[in-house]
Amino acid sequence: MSAGKLIGVGLGPGDPELLTVKAVKAIKASPVVAFFAKAGRRGNAREIADCWIAHEQTEVPLYYPMTTETRFDHPVYIETLRAFYETSCATLAAHLEAGRDVALLAEGDPFFYGSFMHIYARLRERFETAIVPGVPGMAGCWSAAETPMTWGDDVLIVLPATLPEDEIVERLNCCDAAVIMKLGANLPKARNAVLRAGRAASALYVERGTMSGEKVLKLADKTDDSAPYFSLILIPGEGRRP
Numbered sequence: 001m002s003a004g005k006l007i008g009v010g011l012g013p014g015d016p017e018l019l020t021v022k023a024v025k026a027i028k029a030s031p032v033v034a035f036f037a038k039a040g041r042r043g044n045a046r047e048i049a050d051c052w053i054a055h056e057q058t059e060v061p062l063y064y065p066m067t068t069e070t071r072f073d074h075p076v077y078i079e080t081l082r083a084f085y086e087t088s089c090a091t092l093a094a095h096l097e098a099g100r101d102v103a104l105l106a107e108g109d110p111f112f113y114g115s116f117m118h119i120y121a122r123l124r125e126r127f128e129t130a131i132v133p134g135v136p137g138m139a140g141c142w143s144a145a146e147t148p149m150t151w152g153d154d155v156l157i158v159l160p161a162t163l164p165e166d167e168i169v170e171r172l173n174c175c176d177a178a179v180i181m182k183l184g185a186n187l188p189k190a191r192n193a194v195l196r197a198g199r200a201a202s203a204l205y206v207e208r209g210t211m212s213g214e215k216v217l218k219l220a221d222k223t224d225d226s227a228p229y230f231s232l233i234l235i236p237g238e239g240r241r242p
């Protein structure tokens with residue numbers, strides 16, 4: 001009996017209609033569907049793929065032991081997550097060794113800041129793998145905002161808001177267009193960096209782009225400090241136009 005294949009399936013930004021045909025086929029054809037979720041929740045990825053998962057498929061939720069309660073650079077966080085990924089790999093490897101293909105769902109694109117990558121890096125030597133790309137969350141957000149992002153020679157930068165504020169300012173000073181991801185509790189810091197870099201006038205705040213509860217507003221109008229996990233800032237380029 002040959003081992004199963006691990007397939008990283010990109011789900012797109014949230015609207016279930018933005019899954020690719022290939023993603024739907026991969027999900028439907030896999031006897032095992034795995035997904036990450038916050039403990040006690042169904043999980044956003046599972047929600048997005050809901051209408052393509054059948055009763056006879058085996059579902060494997062991988063519950064994060066912690067998300068944002070501890071700082072990401074704290075040794076306890078690093079060690080806890082390392083152990084979580086090891087245990088998750090052992091769970092998925094058991095299915096793969098038994099010859100069952102595993103579709104591991106990933107919001108947006110699997111290779112763009114995805115948890116999937118931590119599983120892929122550990123299992124790629126042992127099992128056959130395949131990647132189904134997905135529409136990245138930021139593309140869903142700039143489409144939702146109907147905001148063209150890059151023109152002509154514009155240089156786009158993608159920044160995690162987890163970076164120090166000074167570094168965000170520095171990097172904003174060296175680009176034409178920018179996306180600042182991973183806002184959540186980092187919103188005040190990111191907003192301040194955008195102000196300091198003199199980029200606030202055109203900046204947009206997008207929450208839950210393409211999902212239910214979507215919000216698009218000027219960053220200047222986002223005056224409170226609370227942002228959900230699915231939120232980002234867009235700074236469009238203003239480059240060459242014939």
Ligand SMILES: C[S@@+](CC[C@H](N)C(=O)[O-])C[C@H]1O[C@@H](n2cnc3c(N)ncnc32)[C@H](O)[C@@H]1O
Nearest residue numbers: 013108109112136137181182208209229230231
């Ligand atoms: C860990 S990254 C995963 C990115 C994902 N793999 C992708 O391709 O978009 C999660 C961050 O992506 C951004 N994000 C992804 N989808 C989004 C959406 N639909 N609306 C707003 N932000 C989104 C948020 O900044 C969020 O904190």
